[in-house]
Amino acid sequence: MRIGVFICHCGSNIEGTVDTASVAKSALEFPEVVLATDTMYACSEPGQDGIIQAIKEKKLTGVVVASCTPRMHEPTFRRAVERAGLNRYMFEMANIREHVSWIGKDREANTNKAVDLVRIAVEKLRRDAPLASSKFSINKRVMILGGGVAGIQAALDCADGGLSVVLVERESTIGGKMAKLDKTFPTVDCSSCILGPKMVDVAQHDNITLHAYSEVESISGYVGNFQVQVRKKATYVDWSLCTGCGACTEKCPSKKNPDKFNEKIGPTTSINIPFPQAIPKKAVIDPTTCRQFVKGKCGVCAKVCPTGAIRYDMADEIVTEDVGAIIAATGYDLFDTTRIPEYGAGRYPDVITSLQYERLLSASGPTGGHIQRPSDGKEPKNVVFIQCVGSRDKSLDRPYCSGFCCMYTAKQTILTKDHIPDSQSYVFYMDIRAPGKMYDEFTRRAMEEYGARYIRGRVAMVYPKGDKLIVRGADTLAGTQVEIEADLVVLAAGAESAKGASKLAEKLRISYDKYGFFMESHPKLKPVETNTAGVYLAGSCQGPKDIPQSVGQGSAAAAKVLALFSKDQLESDPQISHVDIKRCVGCGKCIMTCPFQAIKEVEFRGQKKAEVIETICQGCGVCTSTCPQGAIQLSHFTDNQILAEVNALCQS
Amino acid sequence: MSEAIAYYPGCSGQGTSKEYDASTRAVCEAVGLSLVDIPDWSCCGSTPAHTKDHTLSAALSARNLQLVAGMGMKLAVTPCPSCLTNLRNATHRMEQAAFKSKVDKLLDEPYTGGVDTQSVLQALVEIVGIDNLAAAVRTPLKGLKVACYYGCIMNRPPEVMAFDDCENPMAMDNILTAMGATVVPFPLKVECCGAAYGMPRPDMVGRLSGKLLEAATLLGADMIAVACPLCQMNLDLRQGQVNRTLGTNYRIPAPYFTQLMGVALNIPDAQIGFDKLCVDPRPILSKALTGAD
Numbered sequence: 044m045r046i047g048v049f050i051c052h053c054g055s056n057i058e059g060t061v062d063t064a065s066v067a068k069s070a071l072e073f074p075e076v077v078l079a080t081d082t083m084y085a086c087s088e089p090g091q092d093g094i095i096q097a098i099k100e101k102k103l104t105g106v107v108v109a110s111c112t113p114r115m116h117e118p119t120f121r122r123a124v125e126r127a128g129l130n131r132y133m134f135e136m137a138n139i140r141e142h143v144s145w146i147g148k149d150r151e152a153n154t155n156k157a158v159d160l161v162r163i164a165v166e167k168l169r170r171d172a173p174l175a176s177s178k179f180s181i182n183k184r185v186m187i188l189g190g191g192v193a194g195i196q197a198a199l200d201c202a203d204g205g206l207s208v209v210l211v212e213r214e215s216t217i218g219g220k221m222a223k224l225d226k227t228f229p230t231v232d233c234s235s236c237i238l239g240p241k242m243v244d245v246a247q248h249d250n251i252t253l254h255a256y257s258e259v260e261s262i263s264g265y266v267g268n269f270q271v272q273v274r275k276k277a278t279y280v281d282w283s284l285c286t287g288c289g290a291c292t293e294k295c296p297s298k299k300n301p302d303k304f305n306e307k308i309g310p311t312t313s314i315n316i317p318f319p320q321a322i323p324k325k326a327v328i329d330p331t332t333c334r335q336f337v338k339g340k341c342g343v344c345a346k347v348c349p350t351g352a353i354r355y356d357m358a359d360e361i362v363t364e365d366v367g368a369i370i371a372a373t374g375y376d377l378f379d380t381t382r383i384p385e386y387g388a389g390r391y392p393d394v395i396t397s398l399q400y401e402r403l404l405s406a407s408g409p410t411g412g413h414i415q416r417p418s419d420g421k422e423p424k425n426v427v428f429i430q431c432v433g434s435r436d437k438s439l440d441r442p443y444c445s446g447f448c449c450m451y452t453a454k455q456t457i458l459t460k461d462h463i464p465d466s467q468s469y470v471f472y473m474d475i476r477a478p479g480k481m482y483d484e485f486t487r488r489a490m491e492e493y494g495a496r497y498i499r500g501r502v503a504m505v506y507p508k509g510d511k512l513i514v515r516g517a518d519t520l521a522g523t524q525v526e527i528e529a530d531l532v533v534l535a536a537g538a539e540s541a542k543g544a545s546k547l548a549e550k551l552r553i554s555y556d557k558y559g560f561f562m563e564s565h566p567k568l569k570p571v572e573t574n575t576a577g578v579y580l581a582g583s584c585q586g587p588k589d590i591p592q593s594v595g596q597g598s599a600a601a602a603k604v605l606a607l608f609s610k611d612q613l614e615s616d617p618q619i620s621h622v623d624i625k626r627c628v629g630c631g632k633c634i635m636t637c638p639f640q641a642i643k644e645v646e647f648r649g650q651k652k653a654e655v656i657e658t659i660c661q662g663c664g665v666c667t668s669t670c671p672q673g674a675i676q677l678s679h680f681t682d683n684q685i686l687a688e689v690n691a692l693c694q695s
Numbered sequence: 696m697s698e699a700i701a702y703y704p705g706c707s708g709q710g711t712s713k714e715y716d717a718s719t720r721a722v723c724e725a726v727g728l729s730l731v732d733i734p735d736w737s738c739c740g741s742t743p744a745h746t747k748d749h750t751l752s753a754a755l756s757a758r759n760l761q762l763v764a765g766m767g768m769k770l771a772v773t774p775c776p777s778c779l780t781n782l783r784n785a786t787h788r789m790e791q792a793a794f795k796s797k798v799d800k801l802l803d804e805p806y807t808g809g810v811d812t813q814s815v816l817q818a819l820v821e822i823v824g825i826d827n828l829a830a831a832v833r834t835p836l837k838g839l840k841v842a843c844y845y846g847c848i849m850n851r852p853p854e855v856m857a858f859d860d861c862e863n864p865m866a867m868d869n870i871l872t873a874m875g876a877t878v879v880p881f882p883l884k885v886e887c888c889g890a891a892y893g894m895p896r897p898d899m900v901g902r903l904s905g906k907l908l909e910a911a912t913l914l915g916a917d918m919i920a921v922a923c924p925l926c927q928m929n930l931d932l933r934q935g936q937v938n939r940t941l942g943t944n945y946r947i948p949a950p951y952f953t954q955l956m957g958v959a960l961n962i963p964d965a966q967i968g969f970d971k972l973c974v975d976p977r978p979i980l981s982k983a984l985t986g987a988d
Binding site for chain 2: 384385387390504506507508509
């Protein structure tokens with residue numbers, strides 16, 4: 044073997060604390076190394092050309108680059124050696140930036156460590172073998188999880204691009220949080236008027252299959268060939284017969300149940316259609332309150348339903364959908380405002396959340412769009428808005444900014460003035476964050492044209508006095524304490540990851556952060572990709588986002604799927620496990636430990652043997668360390684290679 | 696149950712809040728909580744000590760804690776929230792070795808640790824329990840409407856005091872409900888009464904305590920039950936001062952919650968000590984109790 048070693052300066056990133064020339068000099072002493080040199084930027088075009096030229100001139104058969112993390116540039120260098128005529132797996136990378144130069148300042152120690160890492164890479168390379176990918180066909184269907192505005196946008200863009208789309212929604216209607224909003228900032232246009240047509244498009248698009256009131260049960264397979272089990276929860280109504288006429292909801296005698304769609308500020312019936320523009324507009328029975336289920340008798344809805352659609356004996360149903368890619372667009376939930384007891388949410392009925400206030404403003408809400416206090420139905424005159432409730436608060440483990448609250452609060456003060464001209468809004472804020480197009484102008488309009496009084500400071504407590512609420516807080520600009528007599532207090536609840544987000548992430552085999560938000564592949568350059576091939580993100584499941592950002596991500600994720608599906612076949616990764624059938628004793632331990640169900644039991648001449656399903660194997664190597672016989676070897680990471688690396692390190 | 700617990704009465708229990716001390720002792724005896732006096736206990740240093748020097752303040756508390764350890768006991772209770780704050784803050788701060796070594800230098804012997812401290816209120820709720828308290832009632836306080844006022848430091852800061860909800864505590868509410876009284880949803884349970892500013896800034900105490908009296912009145916409470924000697928003084932002794940400052944005419948009794956418990960548990964008047972209060976609760980109490988019959 045003829046090995047070439049290239050030590051990268053990475054400008055001063057590596058050269059600053061590692062003597063790269065001396066690393067190169069030491070590398071020349073390693074077995075089979077015929078060339079070792081340092082280079083300014085190995086990843087740059089001249090850097091890559093230098094590697095290619097050296098391969099040709101020195102007739103190299105393998106290359107080591109010592110530079111940054113392989114997560115960054117391994118694909119770059121593999122393509123470079125391939126351009127020079129080598130197999131792309133005859134290449135090894137030593138990470139002397141993240142693992143050396145960035146973490147230590149001692150130049151001598153760093154140089155020694157870099158030499159060791161290069162020595163290890165050379166020993167591994169000496170045992171590398173050329174590997175070849177195989178091709179596999181893909182299923183050009185995409186599943187989108189979540190029918191909020193991000194998921195809707197992704198579904199429509201994929202469907203318009205000719206893909207077959209399966210949209211899965213947990214609630215009985217799509218629309219998500221946006222469907223609950225009255226108006227949207229900064230244009231104050233009606234939320235359901237702009238979202239409604241998109242929802243209708245979803246319902247009518249030939250390429251979209253909608254599973255509403257459904258959740259993902261399990262996911263198996265891999266990019267191009269996922270199998271998703273979807274649990275269609277029992278609605279107790281045969282949706283193929285239900286026309287959405289609403290006769291059942293009018294006659295249902297159980298009328299005092301908290302209405303989830305109205306954020307529990309209004310009552311609803313046990314059989315319910317969430318709102319007039321619901322898609323699909325179908326009824327669902329809540330068995331926890333329905334008299335037929337709770338008391339065993341009632342049956343009113345079954346009697347009044349003109350199409351005979353009621354099915355009290357309905358059970359959940361599992362359907363399997365085969366898809367080639369998945370977009371997670373599962374959105375967010377609101378911070379539980381009762382966690383801040385001094386604001387009184389949950390104790391005082393006239394302390395409500397911002398989303399509850401949206402329902403009070405909405406014409407389809409429980410008060411028909413008239414702002415009324417939940418306690419006595421009176422129209423409030425003084426409305427106090429408190430910002431950052433569950434945002435930017437380390438003590439609550441919510442240190443992040445939810446991003447959209449400053450804007451929707453400004454909108455709500457404008458709408459309050461529109462609804463009640465003699466009202467006065469007060470906003471307690473920390474900072475006003477309005478960096479979008481026309482956003483800052485909007486918050487200024489709330490103050491200057493609509494007279495909202497902005498008070499910079501936190502609220503210490505809210506307490507009732509007679510039928511008013513006293514809001515006591517600090518005015519940090521004036522340096523005084525302020526007390527405001529409010530008729531209604533609206534808490535700008537921050538965004539949290541959606542309930543159950545972490546469980547879904549585990550089913551999707553994607554990462555999530557400590558707050559439950561899904562992790563993108565790269566925070567700047569791969570915002571809608573994940574580290575699992577074929578799984579993409581859109582909207583607030585990745586972090587709090589407003590409507591324009593969510594829609595943008597929906598389209599971005601759709602573009603990624605369309606690009607993925609532009610090929611008929613994908614290349615498989617050849618770095619997978621293989622069973623040496625002569626050594627395998629058929630104990631089945633590998634089958635039990637494989638996290639991807641990629642190993643199956645087969646019969647070979649009457650004996651049990653393990654067999655790796657090549658397309659499913661992810662090359663994690665768990666089976667190779669499990670196998671008591673050493674019968675499974677992971678290509679490119681064989682036991683011999685790893686032992687050679689250990690030897691190289693220990694003998695240095 | 697007769698559990699023996701070290702008892703730290705605090706200085707005010709020897710003077711301005713004698714009736715709190717006496718009723719606490721009588722109530723605890725009646726419900727089977729046996730209090731053992733700490734021999735040779737000394738003042739916790741009150742506000743002046745911790746205002747001047749945290750180490751000195753902690754040393755004053757640590758001396759008393761060490762006396763409790765010498766009694767072979769693991770728990771001390773005190774009726775006074777201010778004493779409790781000093782005792783618990785001292786314990787909290789002494790978790791840091793550097794601070795503890797400074798404190799130990801001021802002591803005759805180093806504090807050996809392991810003594811927990813609680814308010815009498817907490818001991819009644821957590822050691823005796825609401826059910827046992829309810830079972831001990833002889834004269835239910837039927838018809839009496841009470842606003843329970845805990846004061847600002849009984850539950851705060853929560854990481855030090857570690858008792859009940861720091862914004863909306865319910866321990867006293869639950870006890871007096873068990874005694875048969877009706878408690879009103881008093882929103883200012885943990886608001887400041889003005890504390891020690893009664894002398895330098897009577898106007899400030901007038902405003903702050905006035906707010907408490909107003910809120911209790913608006914809710915129709917017959918009296919305000921209190922748990923802190925200083926709060927009691929501001930609400931009761933200074934009620935006239937409050938009225939002068941605000942031009943109001945409040946006349947609401949502010950007895951200690953242990954005194955009201957004493958009535959429900961049929962404890963002799965001498966130990967309840969209503970005669971030590973400025974606004975006498977007895978007329979309203981007897982009116983409420985007879986009216987309910």
